[in-house]
Every structure is written in structure tokens, then in C-alpha cells.
């Protein structure tokens with residue numbers, strides 16, 4: 072799971088993505104994976120625990136890609152009016168990772 076590179080607190084992806092939603096052209100960014108990853112890596116996030124700022128590129132890329140997929144898979148995942156993410160991204164990511172591990176075990 073994503074952690075703050077400065078204080079080590081576990082970060083909530085829904086909260087992180089929420090910080091990106093007020094961006095100009097956010098709607099465009101959130102419908103194009105390459106554009107999203109570029110914007111994500113260069114975005115300055117603020118840790119809700121310690122208040123320090125850091126770039127998105129300090130967070131796991133694989134999780135960011137999954138987050139993009141999840142947001143696009145579920146209709147209405149983003150509440151654009153209130154600039155909030157409706158999905159519990161951390162739970163979905165955890166579930167996804169569990170299934171992947173299980174899959175690997177089965178395929179041995």
C-alpha cells in the first residue's frame with residue numbers, strides 16, 4: 072500500500088486522487104491512462120498525517136495504474152460536483168492484490 076515517503080503513514084488512495092480532482096482538465100486526464108500517469112507523477116500531494124508535500128512519482132506506479140483502471144471500470148466512481156472519489160480504492164486494491172496472489176498460487 073502507498074505510504075507517505077516522509078512520515079511513513081499509510082495513504083488513502085481515494086484521498087490522494089481527491090487532491091488531483093480540482094486540476095484544470097482533470098476530466099481529460101482521468102480518461103487517458105498515459106496522460107493520467109504523467110500528471111500523477113508530477114503532481115504534488117500533501118500528506119494528511121504530517122502535512123509534508125511530495126511528488127506522485129514517490130508512490131508505487133503499479134498501484135497508480137490499478138487505481139486508474141478501477142476508476143474507469145466503475146461508472147460514477149468520481150463525484151465531479153463535490154470533487155470526491157466514491158470508491159474505496161484501498162479495499163479494492165487489497166482485494167485485487169489478494170486475487171493476483173491466489174491466481175499465482177493456483178497456476179503454481
Ligand SMILES: [Zn+2]
Nearest residue numbers: 075078118121
Ligand atoms: Zn506524511
